[in-house]
Amino acid sequence: MATETPASEAPVRVLLPQILPALVVGVGSGLLFLGISAVADRLKDVLWDTLPDALGIGHYSSLWMIVMLTASGIAVGLVVWKVPGHAGPDPASVGLGGPPIAPVVVPGLLLASILTLAGGVSLGPESPTIEAAIALTYWAGRKLLPAVPGLFWVQLAAAATLGALFGTPVAAALVISEALVGKPGPGSLWDRLFAPLLAAGAGALTTQLIARPTFAMGLPGLDDTGYEDLLAALVVAPLAAAFGLLACYAFPLVHRAFGRLRHPMLALPLGGLVLGLLGALGGSLTLFKGLDETKELVASIGTLGSGELARLAVVKLVALVVAASCGFRGGRVFPAVFVGTAFGxxxxxxxxxMNPTVAVSCAVLGIVLATTRQGWISLFIAAVIASSPSMLVLLCLASLPAWLVVTGRPQLELDEHGHALR
Incomplete structure (x- = not known):
């Protein structure tokens, strides 16, 4: 089961004991993600449907958006201020994974994440869910099997949660393999990927069997590609990447501005108020994590003008920066997909x-590449959204000029000193 094994030991004897822990962690991480999503969705229905109906207020009126997002800031601020563990580390410094946090922090982190998701904040569930899964898996694994290296449990939990989030183990395999590049370790790459990939598969299958999630956006089919599609891909992807970099450059500045308030009960309510005003400007499509809203946006192809679409992209990008800067707990990948779709x-x-499938998938590729700096996950998300094998070649080629735009530039993630990672 351990990842540090003498090279003389038969690989099969090493890998077989990893199967049961990987399956348990995979199913558990899938259920954790589904539980968080279910509670957040139920609370969202109450806050945005039941309560406005009872008060006789429009569900997504400007006033209600401002009130609800400000109230969400107050609620999350109270959790960060008063709940043990203060809802975990500064979310601006958290990506898709990281070292395990203490188990006592997990309840506050999950509560803050649920309030963020239900309140309409432009953040997704990925980062808090991965943090919680890693913390719980690491704690349980070290208790039950203390001889197993801690890194084994961290990799299992991260892979399993990624599989659950995206409904497929492919995303987890890409992220883990990218993380293993250049790192020494026993066995071949597939030996080292065996348990994480199994955990990711179990997490994905758990999600698929219960919730049947999909990233397919309903874009028009693309049976064949031509030179005009290649030209569009090579132009749209780097332009979208440059647009995403605007958020990366602004991120440390906005984070520093909210940090000067020095208290979560000042930063988060103010951040919620700003997000409410942005929601009033951009409309209900710019609220929440963005996955359902992205599908709605794609369904409206041909009905919105370029000015309206550009407004949606700008408002959502600004909302993402504000939400991640002021202390709301959530991930940045799902909102970035909406920004890319609106840009495309x-x-x-x-x-x-221009073919809308080419425009949207290449724009999503550029935005996610700029904000995460993870090439494989960017290609994966763009390919899944396109739902067309013909797009794979275009996306691979489009990623190259987009990478030239973003490499060495700031990321949408900060270090412990508040400086942008590069």
Whole structure:
């Protein structure tokens, strides 16, 4: 089961004992993600449907958006201030994984994440869910099997949760393999991926059997590609990446501005108020994590003008920066997908001859690449959204100029000193 094994030991004898822990962690991480999502969705229905109906207020009126997002800031601020563990580390410094936090922090982190998701904040569930899964898996694994290296449990939990989040183990395999590049270890790459990939598969299958999630956005099919599609891909992806970099450059500045308030009960309510005003400006499509809203946006192809689409992209990008800067607990990948979709549809509205599938998938590739700096996960998300094998070649080629735009530039993640990672 341990990842540090003498090279002389038969690989099969090493890998077989890893199967049961990987399956348990995979199913457990899937259930954790589904539980968080279910509670957040139920609370969202109460806050945005039941309560406005009882008060006779429009569900997504400007006033209600401002009130609800400010109230969400107050609620999350109280959790960060008063709950043990203060809802974990500064979310601006958290990516897709990291060292395990103490188990006592997990309840506050999950509560803050649920309030963030239900309150309409432009953040997703990925980072808090992965943090919680790693913490619980690491704690239980070290208690039950103390001889197993801690890194084994961290990798299992991260892979399992990624599999659950995206409904497929492919994303987890790509992220883990990228993380293993250049790191010494016994056995081949597939020996080292065996347990994480199994955990990711179990997490993905758990999610698929219970919730049947999908990243397919309903974009038009693309049976064949031509030179005009290649040209569009090579232009849209780097332009989207440059647009995403605007958020990366602004991130440490906005984070520093909220940090000067020096208290969560000042920073988070103010951040919620700003997000409410942005919601009033951009409309209900710019609220929440963005996955359902992205599908709704794609369904409206041809009905919104380039100006309206550009407004949605800008408002959502600004909302993402504000939400991640002021202390709301949530991930940045799901909102980035919405930004990319709105950017791609803006490009397609300006150049109607451009295929919307090419425009959207390449824009999502550029935005996610700029904000995460993870090439494989960016390609995976863009390919899943396109739902077209013909797009794979275009996306691989489009990733190259987009990478030239973002490499060495600030990321949408900070270090412990508040400086942007590069």
């Amino acid at each position: 549809l803006t490009a397609q509205a300006l150049v109607p001859e």
